[in-house]
Amino acid sequence: MVQLQTNPGSRCVSSRHRARIPAKHPLNVILPMEGTLTRASQAVPAFEDVIILQEPTSDQLFFVNFVLLEDRSAHTLCSEDCPQRHCDTEPWPTFVHLLEVPTLMGTPTQIVSILRELCARGKKCAGLPRPLALTITERQPLDITVSIPLAAVLLEYPVAYVPANADQTAFLAGVRLDVYDFALSLSGNPDRHDAEGGSGDACTIFKFSCPSHLAGEDAALLPARVLERMQSRLGARLNAAGCQCGLVVRHTTETHDRLSL
Structure with missing residues (x-):
């Protein structure tokens, strides 16, 4: 997950469907959240498959639609155990290794291991309900080479950055970036692409x-392809939710001397 940062007080933060929130509280903060989630699922069917994932090393909580996570994991994790699952969803983001020159890489092995465990622990068994909350457990605390791309997977980011090592502090300085911004227009304007910054109500x-x-x-990272894919995904979900807001899509190219992951 990337937060573009041009100065220490200016951040561009993003989230979608799988919301990441700070968890600077005791672990028992999960208990009242479980109660809230139970009530929400009773009132709104869309919440029935939502669970809370806790990543204790970074002290983060994620609200995850577990069925979506399973479907996106099916190609790699569940092809043998769940052959009936469809495979027309994107399995993973594109992973980018943050070397001196950013380089494409395959899915990190530890990400595969963590998600395989989560899929197994989150399955409904013998008519029992799915767990409302799961903690990501590893023998060693997760460092940033795992926690950052894991967050990207859980949040459905199309691109996941993988730091070169656990001590890396400088990210993408001076690298030209394609930046994508998706916003809801509260006035209900129709879907549109706005490269200039868009409506003030978005x-x-x-x-x-x-x-x-x-x-x-x-070629999947060409701006036109990325915009088409994301508009299709987000637009379909907004329509399914009955959202009357318009989807505003922005693409810019930017270069920063300081970024925060």
């Missing part, structure tokens, strides 16, 4: 970036 719901040069290595 509320950003999802924002991410990708090094521009990588589109030359993977």
Whole structure:
């Protein structure tokens, strides 16, 4: 998950469907959240498959639609155990290794291991309800080479940054980025692409970036392809939810001397 940052007090934060929130509280904060989630699922069917994931190392909580996570994991994790699952959803984001020159890479092994465990622990068994909350458990605390791309997977980011090592502090300085911003227009304007900044009533719901040069290595990262894919995904979900807001889509190219992951 990337927060574009041009100065210490200016951040562009994004979230969508799988909301990430700070959890600077005792662990028992999960208990009242479980109660709230139970009541929400009783009132709104869309919440029935939502669970809380806790990542204790970074002290983060994620609200995750577990069925969506299973479907997106099916290609890699459940092809043998769940052959009946459809495979037309995108399995993973594109992983970008943050070397001196950002480079495409495969899915990190530890990400696969964590999600395989989550899929197994979150399954409904013998008519029992799905757990309302799961804690991501590993023998060793997760460092940023795992926690950052894991957050991107859980939040359905199309691009996941993987730091080069656990001590890395400088990210993408001076690298030209394609920046994508998806916002809801509260006035209900129809879906549109707005490269200039958009309507003043728009509320950003999802924002991410990708090094521009990588589109030359993977056509799926071409701006037109990314915009089409994301508009299709988000538009379909907004329509299914009966949302009357318009979807405003913005693409810009930016270069920053300081970014925060």
